[in-house]
Amino acid sequence: xxxxxxxxxxxxxxxxxxxxxxxxxxxxxxxxxxxxxxxxxxxxxxxxxxxxxxxxxxxxxxxxxxxxxxxxxxxxxxxxxxxxxxxxxxxxxxxxxxxxxxxxxxxxxxxxxxxxxxxxxxxxxxxxxxxxxxxxxxxxxxxxxxxxxxxxxxxxxxxx
Amino acid sequence: xxxxxxxxxxxxxxxxxxxxxxxxxxxxxxxxxxxxxxxxxxxxxxxxxxxxxxxxxxxxxxxxxxxxxxxxxxxxxxxxxxxxxxxxxxxxxxxxxxxxxxxxxxxxxxxxxxxxxxxxxxxxxxxxxxxxxxxxxxxxxxxxxxxxxxxxxxxxxxxxxxxxxxxxxxxxxxxxxxxxxxxxxxxxxxxxxxxxxxxxxxxxxxxxxxxxxxxxxxxxxxxxxxxxxxxxxxxxxxxxxxxxxxxxxxxxxxxxxxxxxxxxxxxxxxxxxxxxxxxxxxxxxxxxxxxxxxxxxxxxxxxxxxxxxxxxxxxxxxxxxxxxxxxxxxxxxxxxxxxxxxxxxxxxxxxxxxxxxxxxxxxxxxxxxxxxxxxxxxxxxxxxxxxxxxxxxxxxxxxxxxxxxxxxxxxxxxxxxxxxxxxxxxxxxxx
Numbered sequence: 001x002x003x004x005x006x007x008x009x010x011x012x013x014x015x016x017x018x019x020x021x022x023x024x025x026x027x028x029x030x031x032x033x034x035x036x037x038x039x040x041x042x043x044x045x046x047x048x049x050x051x052x053x054x055x056x057x058x059x060x061x062x063x064x065x066x067x068x069x070x071x072x073x074x075x076x077x078x079x080x081x082x083x084x085x086x087x088x089x090x091x092x093x094x095x096x097x098x099x100x101x102x103x104x105x106x107x108x109x110x111x112x113x114x115x116x117x118x119x120x121x122x123x124x125x126x127x128x129x130x131x132x133x134x135x136x137x138x139x140x141x142x143x144x145x146x147x148x149x150x151x152x153x154x155x156x157x158x159x160x
Numbered sequence: 161x162x163x164x165x166x167x168x169x170x171x172x173x174x175x176x177x178x179x180x181x182x183x184x185x186x187x188x189x190x191x192x193x194x195x196x197x198x199x200x201x202x203x204x205x206x207x208x209x210x211x212x213x214x215x216x217x218x219x220x221x222x223x224x225x226x227x228x229x230x231x232x233x234x235x236x237x238x239x240x241x242x243x244x245x246x247x248x249x250x251x252x253x254x255x256x257x258x259x260x261x262x263x264x265x266x267x268x269x270x271x272x273x274x275x276x277x278x279x280x281x282x283x284x285x286x287x288x289x290x291x292x293x294x295x296x297x298x299x300x301x302x303x304x305x306x307x308x309x310x311x312x313x314x315x316x317x318x319x320x321x322x323x324x325x326x327x328x329x330x331x332x333x334x335x336x337x338x339x340x341x342x343x344x345x346x347x348x349x350x351x352x353x354x355x356x357x358x359x360x361x362x363x364x365x366x367x368x369x370x371x372x373x374x375x376x377x378x379x380x381x382x383x384x385x386x387x388x389x390x391x392x393x394x395x396x397x398x399x400x401x402x403x404x405x406x407x408x409x410x411x412x413x414x415x416x417x418x419x420x421x422x423x424x425x426x427x428x429x430x431x432x433x434x435x436x437x438x439x440x441x442x443x444x445x446x447x448x449x450x451x452x453x454x455x456x457x458x459x460x461x462x463x464x465x466x467x468x469x470x471x472x473x474x475x476x477x478x479x480x481x482x483x484x485x486x487x488x489x490x491x492x493x494x495x496x497x498x499x500x501x502x503x504x505x506x507x508x509x510x511x512x513x514x515x516x517x518x519x520x521x522x523x524x525x526x527x528x529x530x531x532x533x534x535x536x537x538x539x540x541x542x543x544x545x546x547x548x549x550x551x552x553x554x555x556x557x558x559x560x561x562x563x564x565x566x567x568x569x570x571x572x573x574x575x576x577x578x579x580x581x582x583x584x585x586x587x588x589x590x591x
Binding site (some may be wrong): 017019020022023024025026027029030051060061064065066067068079082083084085087088089120121122123124125126127129133136138 | 248249250251252253254256257288289290291292293325327328329330331332333344345346347348349350365406408409410414415416446450480482483484485488492493496497499500503504506
């Protein structure tokens with residue numbers, strides 16, 4: 001079972017607003033991702049049938065968009081801007097701090113599956129560079145101290 | 161007298177969203193009501209044409225003229241689309257986020273007016289995933305507007321219908337290219353389409369479609385309400401209106417500033433953005449996002465508008481400047497930018513898919529001190545072969561333009577990396 005009955009009702013309502021099933025495919029993958037953290041093979045097969053798409057066609061869309069996750073991610077996803085304004089303002093050195101603190105490199109997930117660290121192109125927050133998004137919340141200008149504060153808050157939220 | 165700032169007048173300093181009631185108190189939706197009651201769609205197009213409004217997404221195409229390319233209805237009842245492009249992923253650009261988050265009703269009214277003018281019955285706003293707050297606020301505003309009767313069927317008994325939908329994307333710079341955006345809306349990989357046919361004739365699902373940047377649409381309610389002449393007089397040069405200018409990099413007050421079109425660059429950087437930080441020196445700047453060629457300090461007294469910047473050899477683009485200071489390595493900066501373009505190429509056409517990674521690798525090698533003597537020649541060749549006419553869309557030319565200008569203006573820095581076998585700034589070029 002990919003979706004619960006309640007989720008399925010909401011999914012079908014969303015689908016009914018789209019012009020045709022295929023147009024909904026990005027939103028449909030995000031629907032699953034928002035609830036499961038990522039889109040697994042079973043969900044892809046179910047979606048392809050539901051949207052009347054060839055599975056490899058759906059896969060080609062999934063792998064095109066950088067924010068559709070086809071691999072498991074940690075509980076908290078950190079998207080660090082690596083574009084030019086943030087680079088000028090020192091995203092590499094705050095990235096070094098994050099690397100030390102989490103003990104992982106870009107693109108990796110901590111062994112306890114708590115954090116995944118990815119880059120993202122320009123977040124449109126160049127006035128608060130260097131910037132990052134943690135669980136859809138925009139943070140900046142980043143300093144090592146601010147990064148520690150954000151990660152501490154994530155860990156506190158997990159343990160409470 | 162303080163200059164008028166129509167686009168940002170409703171945006172509150174504390175970051176809160178402007179509600180429907182407050183927007184209406186400021187005269188919001190009056191332009192739309194007036195247009196429905198007193199103007200034909202052609203009259204709205206003529207007003208926008210006369211205002212001199214040019215697209216704020218980068219290309220600067222005259223907005224009213226674009227709308228006039230849509231065939232007249234003449235009894236055709238097929239669907240037509242107005243699409244607001246809120247993909248804003250050009251590095252260094254952060255103006256549309258401010259407009260959507262601060263005053264979403266202004267955007268909705270712009271969509272309504274543009275849709276009325278082109279006789280569209282369906283409006284989309286395409287928003288990038290990272291603009292989470294923009295999406296939530298716009299969705300709420302759309303529900304308010306629907307409840308108040310601005311969106312739906314037979315709006316205020318006029319016979320005009322508009323369905324309105326907010327689409328959240330899932331990343332990729334390519335989605336900002338207007339035909340790729342349409343393919344993305346249809347549930348495909350965001351590859352660009354061959355033109356002609358152009359979207360006003362055959363766009364979304366093959367139907368007449370206008371794609372317009374967020375800032376462009378936000379101008380429209382003010383033009384319809386105050387008239388074309390008022391709008392033309394806002395600009396300091398022969399170009400019209402106000403512009404959201406941005407400054408990022410090592411300045412004291414990076415941010416977005418709404419100023420008359422044609423405000424001198426020096427005034428924007430020194431007065432509004434507070435000048436350079438910590439005694440740093442400005443070496444150059446990208447005037448309108450990462451795809452616009454560098455300008456130098458000798459250009460600081462130019463008016464910041466489409467024609468003056470084009471005449472100086474660059475582009476106004478999105479009007480959001482990125483400053484290169486003397487503590488920042490220009491080779492590292494280019495390596496960073498070309499990494500972005502190589503990553504974001506959709507892979508559809510060969511020069512872009514194969515050429516950009518080569519450019520990125522060459523620049524990264526130079527930055528690391530592993531550059532070869534003929535590398536600058538290789539880069540120059542790419543600037544030509546990734547230029548207009550060789551690629552399917554504007555992504556690769558937008559990557560090549562700033563590189564070509566950097567090779568010209570900062571050549572001694574590239575050479576110093578190669579001969580000195582390393583980066584004089586020690587930035588290392590890891591990205």
